[in-house]
Amino acid sequence: MALNGIIEIQNLSFSRGSRAIFKDINISIDAGKITVIMGPSGTGKTTLLRLISGQLQPDQGKVMLFGHDIAKLKRKQLNALRSRMGVLFQSGALFTDLSVFDNVAFPLREHLNLSAEQLHDRVLLKLEAVGLRGARDLMPSHLSGGMARRVALARAVALEPEIILYDEPFAGQDPIAMAVLQRLIKDLNDDMQLTSVLVSHDIAEACAIADQVILLGEGKVLAHDSPAALQSSEDPAVRQFMHGEADGVIPFHYSAGPLADELLYSGGEV
Amino acid sequence: MINFIASMGSALIYRLSLMGRALIMLVQAVTVMPSPKSGARLIQQLYVVGVQSLIIILVSALFIGMVLGLQGYTLLAAYGSEQAVGQMVALTLVRELSPVVAGLLFAGRAGSALTAELGLMKATEQLASLEMFGVDPLHRIVAPRFWAGIISLPLLVAIFSLVGVYGGHLVAVEWLGVYSGSYWGNMQQAVDFNGDVMSGMIKALVFAFLITWIALYQGYACVPTSQGISAATTRTVVYASLAILGFDFILTALMFGGA
Numbered sequence: 001m002a003l004n005g006i007i008e009i010q011n012l013s014f015s016r017g018s019r020a021i022f023k024d025i026n027i028s029i030d031a032g033k034i035t036v037i038m039g040p041s042g043t044g045k046t047t048l049l050r051l052i053s054g055q056l057q058p059d060q061g062k063v064m065l066f067g068h069d070i071a072k073l074k075r076k077q078l079n080a081l082r083s084r085m086g087v088l089f090q091s092g093a094l095f096t097d098l099s100v101f102d103n104v105a106f107p108l109r110e111h112l113n114l115s116a117e118q119l120h121d122r123v124l125l126k127l128e129a130v131g132l133r134g135a136r137d138l139m140p141s142h143l144s145g146g147m148a149r150r151v152a153l154a155r156a157v158a159l160e161p162e163i164i165l166y167d168e169p170f171a172g173q174d175p176i177a178m179a180v181l182q183r184l185i186k187d188l189n190d191d192m193q194l195t196s197v198l199v200s201h202d203i204a205e206a207c208a209i210a211d212q213v214i215l216l217g218e219g220k221v222l223a224h225d226s227p228a229a230l231q232s233s234e235d236p237a238v239r240q241f242m243h244g245e246a247d248g249v250i251p252f253h254y255s256a257g258p259l260a261d262e263l264l265y266s267g268g269e270v
Numbered sequence: 271m272i273n274f275i276a277s278m279g280s281a282l283i284y285r286l287s288l289m290g291r292a293l294i295m296l297v298q299a300v301t302v303m304p305s306p307k308s309g310a311r312l313i314q315q316l317y318v319v320g321v322q323s324l325i326i327i328l329v330s331a332l333f334i335g336m337v338l339g340l341q342g343y344t345l346l347a348a349y350g351s352e353q354a355v356g357q358m359v360a361l362t363l364v365r366e367l368s369p370v371v372a373g374l375l376f377a378g379r380a381g382s383a384l385t386a387e388l389g390l391m392k393a394t395e396q397l398a399s400l401e402m403f404g405v406d407p408l409h410r411i412v413a414p415r416f417w418a419g420i421i422s423l424p425l426l427v428a429i430f431s432l433v434g435v436y437g438g439h440l441v442a443v444e445w446l447g448v449y450s451g452s453y454w455g456n457m458q459q460a461v462d463f464n465g466d467v468m469s470g471m472i473k474a475l476v477f478a479f480l481i482t483w484i485a486l487y488q489g490y491a492c493v494p495t496s497q498g499i500s501a502a503t504t505r506t507v508v509y510a511s512l513a514i515l516g517f518d519f520i521l522t523a524l525m526f527g528g529a
Contacts, residue, residue, distance in 0.1 A: 055398060079404030087402045093395035107403045 006031040006163060006195050007052055012061035014044070014051060021047055023219040024061070029212075031162075034189050034196040036206040036227075039216035040241065045199040046090070048216070049165050052197070053087055054078055066162075083111050086156030086164040090171060092148040094140040094155070100127070101136040104155045111159060126154040130184060146177030150184065157188060163195045164188070170202040178202070182209055203242060207231070215241060292487040299412040299486075311414040319380045319415065320422030324429070326375050331430040334371060335437020338362055342438070343446050352442075356453035357460035359438030360431075364461065364470040365526070368430040370518050373477035376423050377510035381485035384415055385506040388489025389499035397490075412486050419482030420475070427474035431467075469525045476521060480513045 005028035014022045021044040029035050037045050050056040051063055054070045062069045065081055073081065094103050104123045108114055114122065127133045130150040140148060149169065156164055169185065170178050186209045189196045200206040207213065207227035215223040215230065215238055223230055223238050230242055239245070256262075302308070342358040388411065391397050397407040435457070442448045461467065485506045492502035 053402060055401065082402055082404050085402075087399065089395040089399055091394050093399040095396055095399075096394070110403055110405055 005029045006066060007197070008064035009048075009052070010061050010064065012051065012058045012063065014047065014056070014058050016047075020219055022058075025219070025221050027214060027221060027224070029195065029197060031195050032189075032193055033211040034185070034198065034209055035212045035214060036198045036200055036210040037214045037216060038199075038201055038203065038206065038241065039222075041201065043216045043218070045201075045216060046167055049087070049167055049197070049199055053082065053085065053165060083107075083159055084162050086159070086161040088149070088152055088156045088164065088166045088169060090167040092140075092145075092152035094143075094148055094152055096140050098140075099136070100132065100138050100140070100143070100151050103140065103151060104158050107155065107158050122158070126158050127151075129157075129188070130154045131180070144177075146173050146180065149173070149177075149181065153181075153184060153188075157192065157194075160192065161194070163197065166196065166198040166200075168199055168201075170200055170205050178205055185209060203244065217241070291491065292483065295408065295412065295487055295490055296416070296483055298406075299408040299416055302409045302413055308409075308414060311410075312417055315414045315418035316422060319384070319418040320425065323376060323379045323422065323426060326379050327372055327426045327430055328433055330371060330375060331368075331433035332437040332440075334367060335359060335363065335434030335439075336441045338367075338434070339438035339441030339446075343442050343448065352446075352448055353452040354456050355438065355442045355448055356435075356455075356457035359442070360435050360457045360461050361466060363431045363434040363438075364466050366470075366518070366522070368427045368434065369470050369473035369477055370514060372427045372430040373423065373474070373481060373514045374511055376419075376426060376478075377481045377485070377514065378507055380419065380422070381481045381506050381510050382503045384419075384482070384485040385489040385492070385503045386499060388412075388415075388486060389492040389494065389502050392490070392492065393494035393496075393499065408490075412490060416482050416486055419485075420478050423478035423481070424471055424474040427470065431470070469521075472525075473518065473521050476517055477514050480517065481510045484510045484513065 007027075007029040009025060009027040012022055012025050013020070037048060039045055047056065051058055052065070054063070054065075054073075057071055062071060064070070066084065068077075068081065070078060070081065094100075095106065098106065101123055104126055105119055108119055108122060124133055124136070127136055130153055132147060132150055132154065135143065135147065135151070140151070143151065166185065169181050173181065182205055185196060185198070188194055189209075198206060198210070207230075210227050213223070213225060213227050213230050214221060217237055223233060223235065225233075230238055233239060233242065338359045339355060342355040342362075343352050346352045346355055346358065388397075391407075391411065397411065400407045400410060439450075439453060443450045443453050488502040488506045488509075492498045
């Protein structure tokens with residue numbers, strides 16, 4: 001396979017305990033695009049992000065980032081790669097003991113040797129980009145969920161990364177916050193020539209900004225295509241997910257014996 | 271029978287592997303070069319772990335000292351030797367009660383807070399996001415808290431003894447009328463700095479190590495859910511308390527048992 005993606009996942013298998021989460025999957029993510037990873041809950045979407053960012057190690061296969069196999073990197077090299085990659089965690093993961101300003105300044109202080117003035121300007125520019133320059137002195141506990149996620153986004157792009165990973169950016173947001181985040185993700189991707197990888201199951205919101213969609217299910221890649229192609233797909237599993245049908249190839253019921261047997265059971269013990 | 275032995279063995283291996291992981295965490299956390307910034311973080315943690323534990327230590331020490339004075343006086347007065355109450359209060363405190371009681375209070379006050387704080391940092395992905403910024407959470411979060419615990423508890427134990435002795439004085443001298451000179455004089459004669467005070471401080475140091483280590487590992491390794499954090503916090507208090515009492519016996523046997 002040619003190495004053309006900025007993120008390449010090759011023959012990757014991963015399991016937690018005895019449960020196999022991924023079985024020999026291959027994914028290639030193109031630079032400069034917005035790629036959305038979708039799939040029913042529990043298919044390991046967040047796990048996949050953690051594998052990409054090197055927080056988890058695959059059991060088999062490899063994850064190539066900027067052409068480097070991240071399992072083979074030393075800690076220093078991995079950290080250097082990580083500074084070229086931003087992550088927006090599901091909860092925002094703001095440091096609760098730091099103000100909004102200091103949260104955004106954190107990666108800059110860690111990695112760059114900026115003067116106080118340069119730091120101040122850069123942080124304010126990043127906050128301005130997410131519309132929260134006025135909130136710089138607030139503590140994370142005083143932010144709404146949507147605002148916290150925008151601050152986290154400003155922090156994630158503070159080092160001007162080449163890749164940004166979003167873990168469920170739309171989960172639990174009101175419609176306005178959702179639209180704001182959508183716009184921000186799209187704008188950031190276009191303005192900074194980022195490669196964006198989103199994990200989401202908000203189909204409409206994600207598809208509206210996605211260039212590519214990867215649909216995961218049962219430990220495998222079910223489909224990898226443009227959103228339009230997936231919408232019109234004839235594959236039953238793809239159809240069921242994209243159109244949000246309650247029952248189908250992916251059953252509504254968690255596997256169990258016939259209901260009648262259990263209801264009519266008149267044995268001694270309950 | 272074979273199954274029983276096998277399950278015992280696997281439980282033992284599991285426990286050992288947990289202890290190994292806890293040890294690795296500690297070694298990785300403390301093997302780091304200090305820097306001016308890490309000094310500032312240590313001072314902040316000394317405030318949280320040490321200074322904020324002061325109130326509970328001061329109040330408990332005062333009451334325990336007063337109770338010791340009262341009990342000691344009643345007991346000793348029966349033999350007409352109530353003059354010795356000062357040495358009884360001081361020896362009980364510096365050898366045993368200060369390190370043990372201050373340790374137990376410290377486990378409940380600071381240890382549980384450390385576990386909950388780390389657990390919540392894990393649950394809210396703050397530890398993961400530190401890692402993503404190329405910052406080792408063991409160096410940034412665990413190390414300053416560990417050293418703060420190691421430094422704080424011995425100091426708190428020393429303060430506990432001082433306040434306790436004063437509490438004994440309050441009851442025995444001010445209230446029950448023991449002659450002040452014999453309260454202090456007997457104490458000065460009976461308490462040996464190396465034998466008594468220092469052995470108490472060694473206990474304090476060992477307890478500080480155990481409590482902080484247990485608390486930090488439980489927080490760092492907890493299941494990052496609300497039940498997981500609450501279970502980890504409980505485990506911190508239970509394990510730390512048992513460790514204090516168990517090690518107290520061992521240390522006492524080593525220090526005072528032979529002679």
